[in-house]
Amino acid sequence: MLIAHVLREKGGAVHTLTAEALLRHAAQELNARKVGALVVLDLEGELVGVISERDIVREVARGGADAMEEKVSAAMTRKVITAGMDETIDECLERMTDRRIRHLPVIDRGKLVGIISIGDLVKHRIAAVEAEAAAMQAYITTH
Template sequence: MIIEQILKDKGREVVTLKAGQSLRAAAQLLDERRIGAVVVVGEDDGIVGVLSERDIVRQVARLGAEALDMEVGSAMTRAVVTVEAEEPIRSALQLMTDRRIRHLPVVRNARLTGFVSIGDLVKWKIAETEAEAEAMKSYLSAQF
């Protein structure tokens, strides 16, 4: 199974912010949408970063409440790891584990087409494992 199939199930909506917006606005958006991260886009809508709850918490821990007035561009993760829509899910899971990241922008032809979280991939893995177990039970019950 590939990442594209997860996007077909969960949808392609990607919540984005501009780098000039405040961390306060970002935190409010994350809360409203009940999500853990957003893709930060430039003027051309290209990916320039990812801002997660952890990024905000780090800034608040360093600067206190005044951190909420700083710009997203100052707190975001700039070294964005992306995944192609055709990437096998197992490979994406390995990438996220190796790089210790929880969110991956999905691209096709260098354009943002979706966003997946470790939760999305684990949900798929659990469903796959349950389907395999059910198939094995059916096979064994037919044999005996």
């Protein structure tokens, strides 16, 4: 199954903020949106990073509560690993596992069109395995 299919089912909503926002604001957005990461855009709307719960925890561990007044740009992941619409779930799962990341912004023709989490991909992979098992069971019981 392709990432395009995952996004079609999930939807293309992407929660974003700017690199100039404070970590406090990022934490509030993560909580309010019930997501684990936000895509960070520059003032022109270009992808410049990802800020995750893990990034914020690292900053608080280093700087205490005062870290929450730092800019997102201080804590965000800058080398963003992305996915394309024509990639498979398995390709993306492998990349996420190898890089130890849980979110991939999805890019199509140079534009941000969505974000997928490892949970999104595992959910679709499990559904595919269950469908295969049901088809196999149906085949066996009719032959």
